[in-house]
Amino acid sequence: MIDIKKLRDNLEGIESSLSKRGYKIDKSSFKSLDKKRKELQIDVESLQAERKTLSSDFGKLKASGKDTSDLKSVIDKNNHDLETKDVELQNILDEVNSLMLDIPNVPDESVPEGKNEDDNVVIKKYGEIKSKNTLDHLEITTHIDTDLAAKLAGSRFAVLKGDIAKLQRALITFMLDEASNNGYQEFYLPYIVNKESLIGTGQLPKFEEDQFKVSDRLYLSPTAEVQLTNMFRDKILDDIELPIKVTAHTSCFRSEAGSYGKDTRGLIRQHQFEKIELVQITHPTNSMDCLNDLLKNACQILDKLELPYQVIELCTGDLGFSSAKTFDIEVWMPSQNKYREISSCSNFSDFQARRSNIKFKDKKGNTFAHTINGSGLAVGRTLIALLENRFNGNDEIDLPECLVSYFGSKKVKLK
RNA sequence: GGAGAGUUGGCUGAGUGGUCGAAAGCGCCUCCCUGCUAAGGAGGUAACUGGGCAACUGGUUCGAGGGUUCGAAUCCCUCACUCUCCGCCA
Structure with a gap:
C-alpha cells in the first residue's frame, strides 16, 4: 500500500513514477473520490460531535426528571442523517481502499527504466x-x-x-x-x-x-x-x-x-x-x-x-x-x-x-x-x-x- | 474431542450503561535534589485519522463483526484467538 497522503500531495509525480513500471493510475477518479470523501467525512464527523453533546444533554434532562420528548425528536433526526451520510462515506472509503490496494509500489529513483x-x-x-x-x-x-x-x-x-x-x-x-x-x-x-x-x-x-x-x-x-x-x-x-x-x-x-x-x-x-x-x-x-x-x-x-x-x-x-x-x-x-x-x-x-x-x-x-x-x-x-x-x-x-x-x-x- | 476462564495503552492490571481514552503500578521522557552511584521529589507519556498556513480543533479505537439504547469497554448475538484442566498423541 502506498501512502495516500503522498498521492494527494503529489499526484502527478506518483503518476509518472508508476507509469515507468507500466501502471496507469486513474487520476480523475481518484481526485473526485477524494473530494467526495472529504465532504462526507466532514459531515459525518460533525454529526457525530453533535450526537455526543445531544446525548449528554439527554442524560442530564432525564436525570432531572424533565420531559425529553422534544430533544428525542432532535436526536432522532440527527441519528437518521448520520446513518445515511455514514453509509455514503463507507461506500466511498471502500472504493478508495480498493483503488489503493491495486496500486503497486513506486519504483526507487535509481531503478533503470524498461518495459520488461x-x-x-x-x-x-x-x-x-x-x-x-x-x-x-x-x-x-x-x-x-x-x-x-x-x-x-x-x-x-x-x-x-x-x-x-x-x-x-x-x-x-x-x-x-x-x-x-x-x-x-x-x-x-x-x-x-x-x-x-x-x-x-x-x-x-x-x-x-x-x-x-x-x-x-x-x-x-x-x-x-x-x-x-x-x-x-x-x-x-x-x-x-x-x-x-x-x-x-x-x-x-x-x-x-x-x-x-x-x-x-x-x-x-x-x-x-x-x-x-x-x-x-x-x-x-x-x-x-x-x-x-x-x-x-x-x-x-x-x-x-x-x-x-x-x-x-x-x-x-x-x-x-x-x-x-x-x-x-x-x-x-x-x-x-x-x-x-x-x-x-x-x-x-x-x-x-x-x-x-x-x-x-x-x-x-x-x-x-x-x-x-x-x-x-x-x-x-x-x-x-x-x-x-x-x-x-x-x-x-x-x-x-x-x-x-x-x-x-x-x-x-x-x- | 469434553469442561471452564479470558482478550483493555510499551508492559502488568482495574473498570458492569453517561462524569471513561480509561484507575493504579512498572517502564520511558523532562526537571529538582544529592560531590559519583543508589534512593527521593514534581510534571509529562496510547494509536489512528479529518479540517486548518498556523495557533488550534474535531472524529475513531477497550480481540473482530453485528445488535439493543438518546448514549456501550460495560448488556445481547456470531466469529477469531489465548490460557487452564481432562482425554488422545510425536
Missing part, C-alpha cells in the same frame, strides 16, 4: 564458467526421483535419496550458518500461516490462487518472508534496534497455478521446496545500504560454493508488485546454457510495513519502517547448480571446500 525482463540490467558476472556438461540434473543422478514423488503426491514434487538428500541437508545447515555469521538471528517457524500474515506481506488478496489453502483461514506458507516479516506486524520498534536481521529455513509451498507447462522437468519449479530466507527491518534513511548488505550476504554463499553467477537489476517494468528495487541473483545452469534465478533481493520501502503496520519510534514520533528480503538461497536450485556445474561424467562429484565438513565427505555419490 529484456530491459533488466546485468550488474556483474562472477566466477568462471568451466563446465562442459550438457546433461541436466535428472540425467546426472538417479537419486532425484520425480516418479516416486508422483506416486506419493503428484506432479511437481520430488523424492531425494541417499547422498542427494544428505547434500540438501548439508546445504541448509551451511546457508543458515552463513546467515548467522552475518548477524541474522535464526528462527524455526510454523509452515502454516493465517490470512492476516499473507495480507501483511502482500500475497493476499491479489495472489490467492498461488497459495495452498489448508482451511478456512490457514494457508501453507509460500516463503519464510511471510513469517519473518509478520513477526513484527503491529509493532512499534525502538529506532536503536534497527536494522533487525532475521533468517530461517523453511519448506515453501506454491501452487504454481499460473505456470502450467513451465519448467515441468526436475527440481526447478516445485510445489514444495526448501529455502533459506533473509529479512531485514530497517530505518528508511539507510534501507538501500541494507539491501546492498543483504545482496552481498546472498552472493557470498555462491562465492563459497564456487558457482558462476550474475547479478541483475530489474528494470521498472519487471519489478514485483510490492518492490521498490530488486536485484536478482542468477546461477549458471549448464544444461540450459543460461543463468537461472536463485535469489531475489528486494527493498519494499514502506509498502509492506504499511500493510503490516511495522513502525519504529524515535524522538520525532512513529514512522513506518522499511522491509528488505531475499533468499539466501533457494536450496533446490543450488543443489541442481552444484550437480550440473561439477559433473564430469563420473558417478560422483567433488564438493566445494566449504561443504565438506557439513556433508562429512568430499565426494557425493550420484547413483
Whole structure:
C-alpha cells in the first residue's frame, strides 16, 4: 500500500513514477473520490460531535426528571442523517481502499527504466564458467526421483535419496550458518500461516490462487518472508534496534497455478521446496545500504560454493508488485546454457510495513519502517547448480571446500 | 474431542450503561535534589485519522463483526484467538 497522503500531495509525480513500471493510475477518479470523501467525512464527523453533546444533554434532562420528548425528536433526526451520510462515506472509503490496494509500489529513483525482463540490467558476472556438461540434473543422478514423488503426491514434487538428500541437508545447515555469521538471528517457524500474515506481506488478496489453502483461514506458507516479516506486524520498534536481521529455513509451498507447462522437468519449479530466507527491518534513511548488505550476504554463499553467477537489476517494468528495487541473483545452469534465478533481493520501502503496520519510534514520533528480503538461497536450485556445474561424467562429484565438513565427505555419490 | 476462564495503552492490571481514552503500578521522557552511584521529589507519556498556513480543533479505537439504547469497554448475538484442566498423541 502506498501512502495516500503522498498521492494527494503529489499526484502527478506518483503518476509518472508508476507509469515507468507500466501502471496507469486513474487520476480523475481518484481526485473526485477524494473530494467526495472529504465532504462526507466532514459531515459525518460533525454529526457525530453533535450526537455526543445531544446525548449528554439527554442524560442530564432525564436525570432531572424533565420531559425529553422534544430533544428525542432532535436526536432522532440527527441519528437518521448520520446513518445515511455514514453509509455514503463507507461506500466511498471502500472504493478508495480498493483503488489503493491495486496500486503497486513506486519504483526507487535509481531503478533503470524498461518495459520488461529484456530491459533488466546485468550488474556483474562472477566466477568462471568451466563446465562442459550438457546433461541436466535428472540425467546426472538417479537419486532425484520425480516418479516416486508422483506416486506419493503428484506432479511437481520430488523424492531425494541417499547422498542427494544428505547434500540438501548439508546445504541448509551451511546457508543458515552463513546467515548467522552475518548477524541474522535464526528462527524455526510454523509452515502454516493465517490470512492476516499473507495480507501483511502482500500475497493476499491479489495472489490467492498461488497459495495452498489448508482451511478456512490457514494457508501453507509460500516463503519464510511471510513469517519473518509478520513477526513484527503491529509493532512499534525502538529506532536503536534497527536494522533487525532475521533468517530461517523453511519448506515453501506454491501452487504454481499460473505456470502450467513451465519448467515441468526436475527440481526447478516445485510445489514444495526448501529455502533459506533473509529479512531485514530497517530505518528508511539507510534501507538501500541494507539491501546492498543483504545482496552481498546472498552472493557470498555462491562465492563459497564456487558457482558462476550474475547479478541483475530489474528494470521498472519487471519489478514485483510490492518492490521498490530488486536485484536478482542468477546461477549458471549448464544444461540450459543460461543463468537461472536463485535469489531475489528486494527493498519494499514502506509498502509492506504499511500493510503490516511495522513502525519504529524515535524522538520525532512513529514512522513506518522499511522491509528488505531475499533468499539466501533457494536450496533446490543450488543443489541442481552444484550437480550440473561439477559433473564430469563420473558417478560422483567433488564438493566445494566449504561443504565438506557439513556433508562429512568430499565426494557425493550420484547413483 | 469434553469442561471452564479470558482478550483493555510499551508492559502488568482495574473498570458492569453517561462524569471513561480509561484507575493504579512498572517502564520511558523532562526537571529538582544529592560531590559519583543508589534512593527521593514534581510534571509529562496510547494509536489512528479529518479540517486548518498556523495557533488550534474535531472524529475513531477497550480481540473482530453485528445488535439493543438518546448514549456501550460495560448488556445481547456470531466469529477469531489465548490460557487452564481432562482425554488422545510425536
